[in-house]
Amino acid sequence: MKKCLMVCLGNICRSPTAHGILAHEIERQKLPLFVDSAGTAAYHIGKAPDSRSQATAKKHGYDLSDLRARQVVIDDFYEYDFIFAMDNSNLANLKAMQPKDANAKVSLYLAFANLEQQEVPDPYYGDGDGFEVVLDLCERATQQIIDRLT
Structure with missing residues (x-):
């Protein structure tokens, strides 16, 4: 079973949205993913x-x-096969903390999904439309992520 970790800054907007949508599809499609x-x-x-x-x-x-x-911990780099950052800032933070001997593949979430847009924008300080944009991007990325992982 392949394991994925979705990562944003505070883990209350973008990464839980990506997590929830992928978890929904994992359950619906009975996929060997976590x-x-x-x-x-x-x-x-x-x-x-x-x-x-x-x-x-x-x-x-x-x-x-x-x-x-929750916050990313060093053990995550050993436990997860794929760690997906929602933006370049979080990608840089993840790469800086990744142990050299860890096996996790760390990449941008949307780049791994082959979407033209590379970053999921942070909606926290904006209006409700930003949350719709995040959800739309995550829905668009989910099936492509699944196809690449299964």
Whole structure:
């Protein structure tokens, strides 16, 4: 079973959205994949996803309510096969902390999914439309991620 970790800054907007959509498809398609999410910063450890992320996800049939924010730890680089960063800043942070002997493949989430847009924009300080953009990008990326991993 391949294991994927979705990563953004605080683990309350982008990475839980990507996590929730992929988890939904893993369950629906009965796939041999595992997904989790984390943040590179310790801002929201133990907190549920942002209420705007949850509301947007719920409107589209996804439930993020059981997810809780956590921070990336060194063990993640050994436990996960793929670690997907939502943007270049988090990608740089992940690469800086990745042990040289770890096997995880660290890349941009949208680049791995072969989408033209490379980064998932952070909707935290914006309006509700930003959460729709994030969800749309994650939905578009999900099946391509699945196809590449299975």
